[in-house]
Amino acid sequence: xxxxxxxxxxxxxxxxxxxxxxxxxxxxxxxxxxxxxxxxxxxxxxxxxxxxxxxxxxxxxxxxxxxxxxxxxxxxxxxxxxxxxxxxxxxxxxxxxxxxxxxxxxxxxxxxxxxxxxxxxxxxxxxxxxxxxxxxxxxxxxxxxxxxx
Numbered sequence: 807x808x809x810x811x812x813x814x815x816x817x818x819x820x821x822x823x824x825x826x827x828x829x830x831x832x833x834x835x836x837x838x839x840x841x842x843x844x845x846x847x848x849x850x851x852x853x854x855x856x857x858x859x860x861x862x863x864x865x866x867x868x869x870x871x872x873x874x875x876x877x878x879x880x881x882x883x884x885x886x887x888x889x890x891x892x893x894x895x896x897x898x899x900x901x902x903x904x905x906x907x908x909x910x911x912x913x914x915x916x917x918x919x920x921x922x923x924x925x926x927x928x929x930x931x932x933x934x935x936x937x938x939x940x941x942x943x944x945x946x947x948x949x950x951x952x953x954x955x
Contacts, residue, residue, distance in 0.1 A: 809873065809874050810831050810872075811870070811871070812827055812872075812873070813868040813870055814868055814869055815869075816857045816866075816867075816868065816869050818854070818857055820857075824850075824871050825849050825853070826846075827871075827873070828845055828846065828849040828871070828882055829842050831875070831880075832882075834875075835875040835880040835948050836880070836949050837947075837948055841946055844927045845882070847927055848924050848931075848944055849871070849944075851920045851923050851927075852884035852920075852942045853871065853884055854920065855886075855917060855942075856884055856885070856886035856940075858916070859886045860887070860888055863889060865886070865887050865888050867887040869886060871885075875948075878948060879945045880946050881945040882943070883942070885941045886939050889937050889938070889939070890937065890939070890940050891937075921933060921942075924942065928945075930944065930945040931944050931945075932944075
């Protein structure tokens with residue numbers, strides 16, 4: 807099992823680099839070429855969400871991206887360290903409570919839209935969040951390298 811760990815400052819300009827690295831590692835891991843655009847888009851959405859959460863919560867810690875190559879699948883975990891309110895949220899939601907502020911409501915709508923885009927791109931996605939941060943884990947099947955004679 808090979809793993810690549812990427813840490814970057816919570817700045818929007820670093821999201822592009824995370825997308826490029828994820829696509830390169832996914833290609834090397836054996837993810838189908840036809841799916842690489844989906845990998846790039848999903849990682850971009852997840853990283854943009856993490857950057858936004860860090861910036862809006864004044865979190866100085868870096869965004870963490872883990873690229874995990876297993877025997878039959880390739881997984882990407884994007885983690886943030888922004889506090890998420892834990893409530894009776896539905897599975898797959900980030901766990902944010904509804905608030906009264908219009909600015910917070912706009913941010914929550916944007917967050918939900920990003921999660922909806924990720925869910926539309928990735929069949930195997932898991933979202934978890936708590937007071938110490940959140941994590942989006944996405945997985946794609948891989949095809950083994952053909953054995954050369």
